[in-house]
Amino acid sequence: GESVGLHLPTLSVQEGDNSIINCAYSNSASDYFIWYKQESGKGPQFIIDIRSNMDKRQGQRVTVLLNKTVKHLSLQIAATQPGDSAVYFCASHSNSGYALNFGKGTSLLVTP
């Protein structure tokens, strides 16, 4: 079966620095990946997605990079702010195409 996992469980950065959160996936057939942000007591919130025919996609202050060769993706957050403190999950669609497979999550802590 597919597994989606994260390299580091916690990441602490200073306000204003850039953050990089990494994720590895095992199913080479995965063709769609999403990053979610989850704040305490809330449901996951969509940040950015990328399809497997792309290797980079940019949003507002966020960039997702996809390396299909090593089955790795990363989320880069520019100029990290205290409001970015949360748990970040990468997810991919299952073979069915609708159910999401989530990794364990990385806790990002932004210190002033």
Next chain:
Amino acid sequence: GAGVSQTPSNKVTEKGKYVELRCDPISGHTALYWYRQSLGQGPEFLIYFQGTGAADDSGLPNDRFFAVRPEGSVSTLKIQRTERGDSAVYLCASSLTLAGGRNEQFFGPGTRLTVL
């Protein structure tokens, strides 16, 4: 507009009891999903509805778990004979159903279930 809502936000029950968790999806979203999130873990898929029918219930852990969506909008997740291992946050999500199948899922805040 309103997002996905879930009630109750917290539910404490005793082992062996029956519970119902409710999800109100975003108006117009035909697809509805239930996930379960244990402490320190990512959400795990339970069941997916397309309209009124359960298109995929392969994530339900056993026959104590059941979900319905009789009118294609509100959904109820039902758990019989609850066990302590059922304690988790139960998340509901909804999405449009567009061609390609890769549609953004909007999550509710979840129901935190504690089985004593």
